[in-house]
Amino acid sequence: MMNPANPKSIRVDLQLIANMIEPDTRVLDVGCGNGDLLEHLWRTKQVDGRGIEISTQGVQSCVSAGLSVVQGDVEKDLKNYPDDAFDYVILSQTVQAMMDPRGVLEQTMRIGKRAVVSLPNFGYWRLRFYMLINGRMPVSENLPYEWYNTPNIHFCTIRDFVRLTRHMNLTIEQSLFLDEAGSSKTIGNSVSIANWFGEQAVFLLKK
Amino acid sequence: MKKEQAQANRANVAYGDGAWSLPGERVRLAEQSPLQLDCGTTLKGVDIAFQTWGELNAEKSNAILICHALTGDHFVAGKHPVTGKNGWWEEVVGPGKVIDTDRYFIICSNILGGCMGSTGLQSKNPETGELWGRDFPVITIGDMVRAQKLLIDHLAIEQLFAVVGGSMGGMQVLEWACQFPDKVFAAVPIATTARHSAQNIAFHEVGRQAIMADPDWCKGNYLAEGKYPHRGLAVARMAAHITYLSEPALTRKFGRNLQDRDAVTYGFDADFQVESYLRHQGSSFVDRFDANSYLFITRAMDYFDLAERFDGHLSKAFKDTPVRFLVMAFTSDWLYPTYESREIVNALNAGAANVSFVEIASDKGHDAFLLDEPDFHQVFEGFLEGCAEHRGLKRNGR
Numbered sequence A: 001m002m003n004p005a006n007p008k009s010i011r012v013d014l015q016l017i018a019n020m021i022e023p024d025t026r027v028l029d030v031g032c033g034n035g036d037l038l039e040h041l042w043r044t045k046q047v048d049g050r051g052i053e054i055s056t057q058g059v060q061s062c063v064s065a066g067l068s069v070v071q072g073d074v075e076k077d078l079k080n081y082p083d084d085a086f087d088y089v090i091l092s093q094t095v096q097a098m099m100d101p102r103g104v105l106e107q108t109m110r111i112g113k114r115a116v117v118s119l120p121n122f123g124y125w126r127l128r129f130y131m132l133i134n135g136r137m138p139v140s141e142n143l144p145y146e147w148y149n150t151p152n153i154h155f156c157t158i159r160d161f162v163r164l165t166r167h168m169n170l171t172i173e174q175s176l177f178l179d180e181a182g183s184s185k186t187i188g189n190s191v192s193i194a195n196w197f198g199e200q201a202v203f204l205l206k207k
Numbered sequence B: 001m002k003k004e005q006a007q008a009n010r011a012n013v014a015y016g017d018g019a020w021s022l023p024g025e026r027v028r029l030a031e032q033s034p035l036q037l038d039c040g041t042t043l044k045g046v047d048i049a050f051q052t053w054g055e056l057n058a059e060k061s062n063a064i065l066i067c068h069a070l071t072g073d074h075f076v077a078g079k080h081p082v083t084g085k086n087g088w089w090e091e092v093v094g095p096g097k098v099i100d101t102d103r104y105f106i107i108c109s110n111i112l113g114g115c116m117g118s119t120g121l122q123s124k125n126p127e128t129g130e131l132w133g134r135d136f137p138v139i140t141i142g143d144m145v146r147a148q149k150l151l152i153d154h155l156a157i158e159q160l161f162a163v164v165g166g167s168m169g170g171m172q173v174l175e176w177a178c179q180f181p182d183k184v185f186a187a188v189p190i191a192t193t194a195r196h197s198a199q200n201i202a203f204h205e206v207g208r209q210a211i212m213a214d215p216d217w218c219k220g221n222y223l224a225e226g227k228y229p230h231r232g233l234a235v236a237r238m239a240a241h242i243t244y245l246s247e248p249a250l251t252r253k254f255g256r257n258l259q260d261r262d263a264v265t266y267g268f269d270a271d272f273q274v275e276s277y278l279r280h281q282g283s284s285f286v287d288r289f290d291a292n293s294y295l296f297i298t299r300a301m302d303y304f305d306l307a308e309r310f311d312g313h314l315s316k317a318f319k320d321t322p323v324r325f326l327v328m329a330f331t332s333d334w335l336y337p338t339y340e341s342r343e344i345v346n347a348l349n350a351g352a353a354n355v356s357f358v359e360i361a362s363d364k365g366h367d368a369f370l371l372d373e374p375d376f377h378q379v380f381e382g383f384l385e386g387c388a389e390h391r392g393l394k395r396n397g398r
Helices: A012-019 A036-045 A056-064 A074-080 A101-111 A125-134 A158-167 A191-197 B002-013 B016-021 B141-154 B168-179 B198-213 B215-220 B230-244 B247-253 B273-286 B291-302 B338-350 B366-370 B374-391
Strands: A026-030 A048-053 A068-071 A086-092 A112-120 A171-178 A184-186 A200-206 B025-029 B046-053 B063-067 B105-109 B160-166 B184-190 B324-330 B354-360
Touching (some): A012 A036, A012 A086, A012 A200, A026 A036, A036 A048, A048 A056, A056 B354, A056 B374, A101 A112, A101 A158, A158 A171, A158 A191, A158 A200, B025 B141, B105 B141, B141 B168, B141 B291, B160 B374, B168 B184, B168 B291, B184 B374, B198 B215, B198 B230, B198 B291, B215 B230, B230 B366, B324 B338, B324 B366, B324 B374, B338 B354
Parallel strands (some): A026 A048, A026 A086, A048 A068, A086 A112, B063 B105, B184 B324, B324 B354
Antiparallel strands (some): A171 A200
16 A cells, blocks of 8 residues: 555546546446556545456456455446446546447446546547558557557547547536647547547546 | 274264363353244354454454354364364464454354354253254354354454455355444455355255265264264265365376376275375364264255345345455356356445455365465455555554
8 A cells, every 4th residue: 555645646647537536426447457546546535436357467456455346347247337326437548448339338327427538549640640651550659559469449539439429418528638748638629639639538428 | 993083082072061172262142032043943042162363452443253164163273173283264364464363353253053162963952951963953154143243242343344254154254244234344255155056055965965875874863873974974075075176176186196006906996096085085074073063054055045035136135235345256166156256246236335356366176265375365465454444443453
C-alpha cells in the first residue's frame, strides 16, 4: 500500500478520467488492468471502487493491493450486475478491445448512472498519414501491436464514437481529447479538430 | 495390532469424557437456551473444542474465525496432538504468514458433529448418559455455524474481522455471511460451492456405502460391539482422496511407477506406487477419524444448498450484504470447479456486493488450498491487508 499523503502519479488519460469522478461515489472500473486507477480513486477521492479484469496477473495484483476486483469476462459478466448499481462505470481503453462494443456500452449505461469512456482515436492525423504513406495498419508508441496480434479489434475515431452516442441517445456531459504533447482540450463542438489532433479521447456520458 | 492401537487412540482422545484431555480449550454452551437444529430437534449443552492463536486487541476487532473442512479439526497450526504431524493449515497460519498470528486473533473450533472434542456422535447424550452414536441428530452446515456463533458470543466478539475456510470450511463461511452478515467484516470462501452438486453427493454416497458395507460397522453400533469398520472407512477415504487431487498431480507424483519392485506381479498387491499411497491414506485416516462422524458430516455437506431457502435465488442469500468477499478457486479443482465459485460471485454481483474473485492457476486439484501456492497466498494476504486498512486495524493489529 502506498502512502495516502503521497499518491503515486498515474497515466495522463487515467488522471483525466479521475477528474470526472466525484468523491465518495460508487465506481466500477471495467477492464481495470493492474488497478492503478481504482487505487488512485480510493486514495484521492475515497470512492467505493470495484473492478473487473480478465487477466490473472492483473486480478492478482489488484486483489493483492487490497482492491475489490473480480476475475471475469466483461462481455459475459456485466449482465450480472443490477441496474444503476454504480454512480460511474469506467471503460478505460476497453471498448475497442470488445467483440461487441455497443453491447458493452449498453450494459455499462444500464448498471451505471454515468459512464466514463476513454479510447484511442484512430482518426488521429499521424495514424491517417501512416496508412496513407505506408499502406499498412498503423503501429505507434501508443498502439504497439501488429494487426495480427492486437487486442484492439474494434478501432474507432472520435467522430465514430460521438455518432454511436447519438444513436444510443446518450448525453455527452464532458469530452476531452489528449494531443501529442499530452495536454488535454475540450472537444465540445469541435469534433473535427479533435478527430485530427486527438491521440486519445475521454467522454463522460449520461443516459 | 493397528486396529487395537486405533481404538486405543480413539478411546483416549475422542470418545466421551476422553475429549477433555485434548490440548486446546473447550466450553459447554447452550445450557440455558438449547441450540435449535435444522432437522427440528434441539441440543441442550453443546461442547465446543477450540484453539486460539495470537491476541485479541482492545477493540476486539482483529478476530479471524477459521472454519475447517470435512476431515479437518481445530488443530490448524503447530503439532497435531493425535497424528503428530503439522496442523492442516500450517502453510497459511503462523507468525508472519498469510493469517498472521502476530497480528490477528485466530480462532478455530471443531465443528458440531466433529470427532475432536466438540459435541458429536462420540459425546454423551445428556438425557440417557450413553454415547450418542447413530442417534445423534443429523446436522447441517447451518447448525455448525450456529454452534460457532455460540462460541463467538461466548468470547464476547461483536464482529469477526474475517471468517475464512476452504471446501466444507468455505460452505460455513458462506453460511456465516448469509446468517450473520453484521457479525462478519470479511469473508473468504475458498475452493467451495454454494450447493453440493449431484456429483459431490455421488462421491459421498460411495464413501458412506463403503463404511456401511463393512460388517464391523454393525449397523452403526460398532462401539457397543467392540468393533470398528476400519476397512470401510479406509475405502471411503481412498475414494474421497482421489477427488481432492488431480490427474496431473497424480501423474507427477506417481506416474505408473511401481512400488518396491521391478515388474508387475500379476496379482492384486499394491504394484503401483499410487495404490500404496492410497492405502496409506486410508489406513492413517482410520486412526484419527470416526466412521459414523464421517457419515454424518458428509450428509451435512450433501444437504448444503444455500439458495434453497431463498426460492433458488442465491443472490437473495446475500441481499444488501455489508460483507467484503474474496472468493478463490483453483483451475484443477474438479471437486468444486471454478464455475461453482463463479456462481457465488455472480450472485454477489447481482447485489453489487463488495467482492473479489480470483481463479488461481494450480495443477494440484482441490487440495491446492492446503498447499504451498504462492499466488494463492499473495492474493489472500493482500486481501486481508486491504480489509485491515478499511477496518482501521493498525499494522500490529492492536
